[in-house]
Amino acid sequence: MRIPVGAWFSIKETVTRDMTVAHRHDDMPEVYSTPMMIHVLELAAAKAIAPYLPPGWVSVGTSVDVKHLAATPVGFTIVARAEVVEWDGKTVTFRVEARDGVELIGEGRHVRAPIDLARFDRGVAAKALKQPGRDQP
Numbered sequence: 001m002r003i004p005v006g007a008w009f010s011i012k013e014t015v016t017r018d019m020t021v022a023h024r025h026d027d028m029p030e031v032y033s034t035p036m037m038i039h040v041l042e043l044a045a046a047k048a049i050a051p052y053l054p055p056g057w058v059s060v061g062t063s064v065d066v067k068h069l070a071a072t073p074v075g076f077t078i079v080a081r082a083e084v085v086e087w088d089g090k091t092v093t094f095r096v097e098a099r100d101g102v103e104l105i106g107e108g109r110h111v112r113a114p115i116d117l118a119r120f121d122r123g124v125a126a127k128a129l130k131q132p133g134r135d136q137p
Helices: 034-052 117-128
Strands: 008-014 057-068 077-087 092-099 104-116
Touching (some): 034 057, 034 092, 057 117, 104 117
Antiparallel strands (some): 077 092
């Protein structure tokens, strides 16, 4: 598998109240939440490399190092962009950023690992059987 440095993808989304900090905490401001920003940055990164993965493969996040730089109110459109800066044969490193039409609101790095989904699912299922407190046969 070859994942080219420079591959990128961007996603636009409009901030709604359910994407704000106030959605979960009424005493907080009604601005775009950090977890929502990280989610869309991760999604952009996954989509940037999806065309280069073999059939049956996806990518999973392994590291996020992002700064949330500015508040964004409801109604603004966010553009999240992820660009491949390194592929070492096992993991893909991205430069990520989010803008709200007025300013840069977030930036950082994100790392993803391509995985064979069927193999991964088997591992997760085996782990689920080991859950503490679960009745063992």
